[in-house]
Amino acid sequence: MKERFLGEVVLPGVAHSVAVARHCVGEMLAAAGHRGVEDVQLIVSELAGNALVHTASGLYGGVVTVEVVAIDAEIVRVEVTDDGADTVPRVRVSGDDDCHGRGLWLVEQVSLKWGVRLLGAGQRAVWAEVFTGQVVPGCAGKGMMAGVARREREVER
Structure with a gap:
């Protein structure tokens, strides 16, 4: 199967847009027949939230764009495009008492892989590929460990 564009939503750079993005992505995936959409929605929340807090998307007039593409029947790629910043998103080490800094x-942990693409006009896109097939046996209800098991399953194919 070749990649299939499932949809895109462009939202204003306001806090409520994170919940709207999460909902829209869930609807896009459900309409396309993907069952395990919770991990994708979690990632969209993290990436859209980061765009609003750490980039020009969170400033007056800013926007966040979320695009969803089916890589195959069980893997999707979500991409959140923001209005740019002076920094590049990276995983950081947070202390036990830190209230922030664990999103990436x-x-x-949840995605198969993720990355950043720098676009023109100062914009950038942060993307992640996520398994949306059935939950791996023995992993249901184990939170992030289910994501780890799914990632290992994909590598083994």
């Missing part, structure tokens, strides 16, 4: 670590 979470994205890394």
